[in-house]
Amino acid sequence: xxxxxxxxxxxxxxxxxxxxxxxxxxxxxxxxxxxxxxxxxxxxxxxxxxxxxxxxxxxxxxxxxxxxxxxxxxxxxxxxxxxxxxxxxxxxxxxxxxxxxxxxxxxxxxxxxxxxxxxxxxxxxxxxxxxxxxx
Numbered sequence: 344x345x346x347x348x349x350x351x352x353x354x355x356x357x358x359x360x361x362x363x364x365x366x367x368x369x370x371x372x373x374x375x376x377x378x379x380x381x382x383x384x385x386x387x388x389x390x391x392x393x394x395x396x397x398x399x400x401x402x403x404x405x406x407x408x409x410x411x412x413x414x415x416x417x418x419x420x421x422x423x424x425x426x427x428x429x430x431x432x433x434x435x436x437x438x439x440x441x442x443x444x445x446x447x448x449x450x451x452x453x454x455x456x457x458x459x460x461x462x463x464x465x466x467x468x469x470x471x472x473x474x475x476x477x478x
Contacts, residue, residue: 357430362471363398365408365422371395374409390451417465425469431456431477434470449478 368374375397378384384399384407396410414420428434438445438460445460456478458470472478 357428357434358470359427359429362425362427362469363404363406363408364424365410365469366420367412367414367418367422368409368420369412369414371397371409371411375399378407378409390454392451418467423459423467423469425457425471428458428470428472429474429477431458431470431472434458453478 366374375386378399379386384401386397387400387405389396389398389405389408394410394412396408398405399407399409401407410422435445435458443460445458448457448459449455450457454473456472458472460468460470462468
């Protein structure tokens with residue numbers, strides 16, 4: 344049990360903050376209007392992904408990412424939850440050791456590296472590595 348807790352502690356220390364949540368929307372205009380007009384978020388810059396969508400900001404942080412597409416499957420309207428992280432090499436080794444598969448994807452503008460994985464219950468997670476040594 345001690346070894347398991349030590350590994351969990353190492354992984355937790357690598358997570359810095361909640362980065363964003365990504366939602367799927369069948370009507371992008373309607374969804375953006377709700378979050379902007381009702382909840383006060385504002386649309387802002389977004390890298391040129393190959394899918395229609397928008398990033399909504401709370402002050403200076405893009406906290407809600409919305410992608411246009413069908414809602415269904417295991418996550419419903421929630422596509423994934425993202426955490427800002429550091430120590431990619433060490434975390435990759437821990438995930439490999441634990442037998443947890445993951446996928447690495449560079450942002451189109453090169454500003455970060457994304458690591459996608461699933462938790463034991465099937466929730467899709469993204470870990471965002473923004474530090475140059477992690478890319």
